Amino acid sequence: MSLSNPSPALHNEDLAPATERKWGAFSIFNVWTSDVHSLWGYYLAASLFLLCGSFLNFIIAIGLGSLVIFFLMSLVGNAGVKTGVPFPVLARASFGTFGANVPALVRAVVACFWYGAQTAAASGAIVALLIRNDAMLNFHQNSHMLGHSTLEVICYVIIWSLQLMIIQRGMETVRRFQDWAGPAVWIMMLFLAIYLVIKAGTFSFGSEIPRDVLLEKTKDAGVPGEPGSVAALAAVAATWITYFAALYLNFCDFSRYAKDVKTLRKGNLWGLPINLLAFCLVAGITTTAAYTVYGEVLLHPDGISAKFDNWFLALLAALTFAVATLGINVVANFVSPAFDFSNAFPRQISFKRGGYIAALIALLLYPFAPWETGAAHFVNFIGSTMGPIFGVMMVDYYLIRKGVLDVNALYQENGEFRFQGGWHANAFIAFAAGVLFSSILPTFTSILPAWWGTYGWFFGVAIGGGVYFMLRMGARAKPAFAT
Structure with missing residues (x-):
């Protein structure tokens, strides 16, 4: 729609209602494959799968949770389609034209923190691959800078730069990246699951993992109660729903580019309840098969790939996890602060400049690595x-x-x-x-x-x-x- 004399203090080209709406159901679907298929997403999915206690419980808890997620995302997504505006602009209707900067900046602070954390996780997967080589391992152990090994710093900067290259070309490039990365990650995940199940010689749902070992490995998932109990299943569903709290706010940053509500509904249906159930199932099966093969509960996929004897398989796994984490960073932790910072200072900050600010903050945080300390609890509190x-x-x-x-x-x-x-x-x-x-x-x-x-x-x-x-x-x- 065309605006009538918008205030320069509230408007720029990036914050204006979307005019080009090229995102089809496949692109919306890949917003969700990009959002959930990260190292942390895998850890949470595998943990929740194992805490369900049985396949039926898994269908009940994760299935119901995924339907709730679909409903909530449809609420904010439909608003984005109808108005064509990003999250901070939509927030003006309830918080006021300038008051909307408060929720926007809350979202931006959390996103910048996790942008750095996810970038570090992706670069860590690459480091784990490289140190399989003795020379790289020696370099990793003996050369340090900025509180990290030099190899870690180099990999972090490379991953950081790749993300910046994606976002600086605008939302259409984000869409094209997602449309390629989403299917690629799924193909690799299925390959890893099939490989480990064949190697394990069995198909199971985690019942053979000792209870004390399971509870110790999944304690960070935040699910109280006995695995498989009603209390645990309720907590599993609640944790899964809460995991998407940030995207409930700024999903309209993406849905505003959808062709219509029907397109959005179709993309959400495949990307949320169907994709989420499948992702959790694959993550859980892969983890239980890895337990049979390696005798350990490896909830982090880079830990699984580090065990591979085949260097080529380890390479594929590391690249897959890196691409997956790039995807969630672009969706959940880059696009949102780009719009949020632009909303606070529309005359000075465009979408690209807002993205650069978010990326710069993540880069400046790296020497301190607050995501490895108690600061993560502070950010979760803000979140x-x-x-x-x-x-x-x-x-x-x-x-x-x-x-x-x-x-x-x-x-x-x-x-x-x-x-x-x-x-x-x-x-x-x-x-x-x-x-x-x-x-x-x-x-x-x-x-x-x-x-x-x-x-x-x-x-x-x-x-x-x-x-x-x-x-x-x-x-x-x-x-x-x-x-």
Whole structure:
């Protein structure tokens, strides 16, 4: 759509509603293959698979969780198709024209941190391959810089640069990369699974893994309870749903390029419940087969590839894991901060410049490697605030506005979404209430039961969205720009 006199403080070419909508169902499908097929995604999928205890439990917990993910992504995705705007612009409808910078920058901070973490994971897979060579191993052990081995630094910079080359050419290049990388990763994953199952000589679902070993290896997945119990299955589903918390916010950054809602629905259907179930199944089968072959629970795929006797297979595996991690970084941790930083300073920062800023931050973080320390807990704490943000935005769009939004007003400083000087007090009150119960109380106090944290994101969505709805209903008689 064409905008009428948009404010320069709220608009640039990248933030404007999408005009070229070339993304078909296959490209949307590959958003999800790129998002979940990472080293951490594999670890979580394999862990949750094993904690289900049986194939039927796996279908129930992961299947139901994946259907919920499909529903939630459809909510924000449909809004992106209808309005054509990215996440930080859509957030202006509920948080205000300038208040929207707060949820946008929260999302950007988390993305920059994990951008560095995922880049380090991808480069680590390459390092694991190279040190199979004695000369490289000697170089790795004896040459150091910036707190890492020189080999690690070189590989990190190479992976970092490759990602920058993809993103600097814009969203169409992102789409083409995904359309190639998604199928390639799936082919390699299936190959690895079949190879290990044949080598193991059996097809199993992890029942032979001793319970104490299983619980020790999967403790970082955050699933309490006895494997296979009702409590564990509920936690498995909740953990799987929460894993996508960041994308619930900024999936409209991608869906805005979809041809129509029907195309989006088809891509989401194949990319979410169907793809997620298949991915978890393959990850679980590969892990259990690797246990039979190597006698270890290897939940990280680069650990499996390091065991391969065949150098060529190890090369294929390392490249696959690197490409998979590049995919999730571009989707989850690069595109979003690029738009988020651009939204904060649209006159100075374009989409490309926003991406460069995100990449630079990740590069500057590398010497400190905060993802290897307790800082990860801090970022997870910040990330849990995404629940209330999602709740506020979806309640505003679907329950308050009934899916009808004046897109042109999103780019006007003195229009409908000015609220109180560009900030919407009701949204921030609701946001604070949600954060209190999703993040602050479960993290810093023992007031709430121990299991609360597993479902913190859900409480954040419900409380943040509920408080916002009540506040808006209470002010219903007032003009929209004054509430």
